[in-house]
Amino acid sequence: MAATASAEQWRTARTALADQTDRFVGLVRATDPATMCTAHWSVVDTLAHVASLAWYYACLVDREHPPLPVPGLSEQLPGVTVDTVADFNDVLLRHLPERDPGPLLDRLQADVKRLLVVCEGRRPDETVPWLGGARVPLAGLCAHLVNELLIHGHDVARAAGRPWPIPGRDAALFLELFLVGVTRHGYGRLIDGGAPPSERPILVEFRSAYAAPVRFRLQYGRVSVVEPDAEPDARPDARIDHDPATLNLMMFGRVSRARAVLSGKVRISGRRPWLLPAFLRKFRTPS
Known part of the structure; x- marks a missing residue:
């Protein structure tokens, strides 16, 4: 690991x-x-x-x-x-x-x-x-x-x-x-529920000016980290370029997703960005 x-x-x-x-x-x-x-x-x-x-x-x-x-x-x-x-x-x-x-x-x-x-x-x-x-x-x-x-x-x-x-x-x-x-x-049962299990993987990349890019994969109802040296040629389905403060406030319900996006501090791109909501239904925090 x-x-x-x-x-x-x-x-x-x-x-x-x-x-x-x-x-x-x-x-x-x-x-x-x-x-x-x-x-x-x-x-x-x-x-x-x-x-x-x-x-x-x-x-x-x-x-x-x-x-x-x-x-x-x-x-x-x-x-x-x-x-x-x-x-x-x-x-x-x-x-x-x-x-x-x-x-x-x-x-x-x-x-x-x-x-x-x-x-x-x-x-x-x-x-x-x-x-x-x-x-x-x-x-x-x-x-x-x-x-x-x-x-x-x-x-x-x-x-x-x-x-x-x-x-x-x-x-x-x-x-x-x-x-x-x-x-x-291992997150145990911390994020049980959310999106129903799916065989189709969803690859999401987070990027900010303050940390190295991070990739997560959702597949079969489980979220995993894609290590930096793994799958270097894989294109993310959704990419989130973000200001970390705004992203965290959004994740914990202090700022709406619409406001975060409209402010330009959370920007979504990628080849299949419409898959992001399914990922976020699983990969979620208390709000």
Whole structure:
């Protein structure tokens, strides 16, 4: 199996996690915690969600870390899919009743620090169990948490009327390290459902200014990564040239597909671009 992350990518992911944690903490400190930033979550609810993920990830890399106070958590995790992750998040929040921003911010910073300290001496391709029976490499775990900070920072900033620029290099880590990593190492039942199995393959290529091109194939209901040196002459059915921040906001339902395309920040081409919707019905994220 090809390496999921180089030493440089591994450093970039950890640096991005430290930087975006600091940005998110500063934004939340400057915002009224009662402000609603989604239909159901206030700023402090959003903070509690992000803090719960950092706590969970610290537990994944450090078995001695105090566990989340959620009864039967380990039994619930294998059954979670992208379509039920919202319900899982609700379960976490019900068992984490703290809504004072101070302790939650302290918790978030301490758990991110612990995660980074432990990862310092570990390989980026070392995997840990994740939702839906997936296996996520440590580089992908850090990249996923970076994306959570960026997406939810966007929610908080929009509600507060504050700027929240999303660095393209940091945003690119979600596709480059998390989605590629979890696909290579096994996504379990994480994206069960979606498009019905088909014998006809769909080859989709993602390109940005911040990362090497990435190709995925959907066939027989399974998504796989097409390694860089494999099938060099194969033409993608669909090619997505994108600004990583816009792509991520689109994938998580913060920007509509129409708006992303009309802005020119997500451009679709290829020999059979009409196959892309079928691919995206399978290769999807919670929105």
